[in-house]
Amino acid sequence: ARGAGTAQDLAGRHVVVSAGGTREYLDPVRFLGNRSSGLQGYALARAAAARGAEVTLVAANTSLPDPAGVKVVRVETTGQLRDVVVPAAASADAVVMAAAPADFRPLAVSDAKIKKASDGSAPAIELQQNPDILHEISTSRPRAGTVVVGFAAETGDETGSVLDLARAKLARKGCDLLVVNDVSGGAVFGSPDNEAVILGADGTATDVPRGSKSALAHAIWDQVARRLQD
Ligand code: CTP
Numbered sequence: 001a002r003g004a005g006t007a008q009d010l011a012g013r014h015v016v017v018s019a020g021g022t023r024e025y026l027d028p029v030r031f032l033g034n035r036s037s038g039l040q041g042y043a044l045a046r047a048a049a050a051r052g053a054e055v056t057l058v059a060a061n062t063s064l065p066d067p068a069g070v071k072v073v074r075v076e077t078t079g080q081l082r083d084v085v086v087p088a089a090a091s092a093d094a095v096v097m098a099a100a101p102a103d104f105r106p107l108a109v110s111d112a113k114i115k116k117a118s119d120g121s122a123p124a125i126e127l128q129q130n131p132d133i134l135h136e137i138s139t140s141r142p143r144a145g146t147v148v149v150g151f152a153a154e155t156g157d158e159t160g161s162v163l164d165l166a167r168a169k170l171a172r173k174g175c176d177l178l179v180v181n182d183v184s185g186g187a188v189f190g191s192p193d194n195e196a197v198i199l200g201a202d203g204t205a206t207d208v209p210r211g212s213k214s215a216l217a218h219a220i221w222d223q224v225a226r227r228l229q230d
């Protein structure tokens with residue numbers, strides 16, 4: 001457990017953490033969403049603050065209390081998340097994308113509530129891709145030395161194992177660290193626990209055994225701290 005003796009190894013650092021799941025509106029009252037609770041992102045924000053960092057937490061649709069000593073910015077859509085995280089990343093020592101941004105949004109958002117047709121027909125929802133925030137931050141690198149961290153929840157498939165797919169995603173995204181959850185066994189959403197492998201672009205793989213989201217958060221900051229330049 002970490003408590004009074006927590007190392008202040010992030011003192012003087014500014015870190016940006018995203019959390020929660022985005023909503024993509026169809027009309028003023030309806031949206032496409034996902035089940036991300038934000039718990040892991042909030043645990044990351046709390047752990048970084050405990051280690052002395054100045055923390056900006058960008059929270060998408062979470063219903064969790066603001067962590068003490070953390071600047072919280074609330075957003076709803078992937079577009080809004082991008083518009084907050086990308087500028088914040090420009091002056092950050094580390095960016096951790098723990099949020100689940102929706103990959104797609106409706107092509108059109110209706111200004112008025114969509115009404116049900118009397119003939120029993122249903123509208124088709126056409127989607128377009130959202131910006132990839134992690135990819136944008138990782139490839140633009142406005143500031144040398146920023147450590148960029150992504151998350152991936154994977155199940156293996158016929159093209160590869162969980163770790164094969166995760167290694168490919170790490171390379172595709174261009175981030176420095178990828179925190180990989182194997183979700184083949186079932187849902188992790190809203191669970192107090194997590195287990196993961198933290199892959200480094202430098203080839204490292206760190207197993208984090210099943211434990212609290214706080215323990216995983218500290219294991220992630222351990223990896224970030226050792227990569228930060230002096
Ligand atoms: N991510 C992001 N912007 C998006 C989608 C995802 O920044 N529009 C980030 C997530 O926050 C996460 C990482 O990218 O840190 C991986 O998300 P994931 O959904 O696994 O990646 P995708 O490229 O969307 O791949 P997939 O087709 O497997 O969903």
Ligand code: CA
Nearest residue numbers: 100101102103
């Ligand atoms: Ca995705």
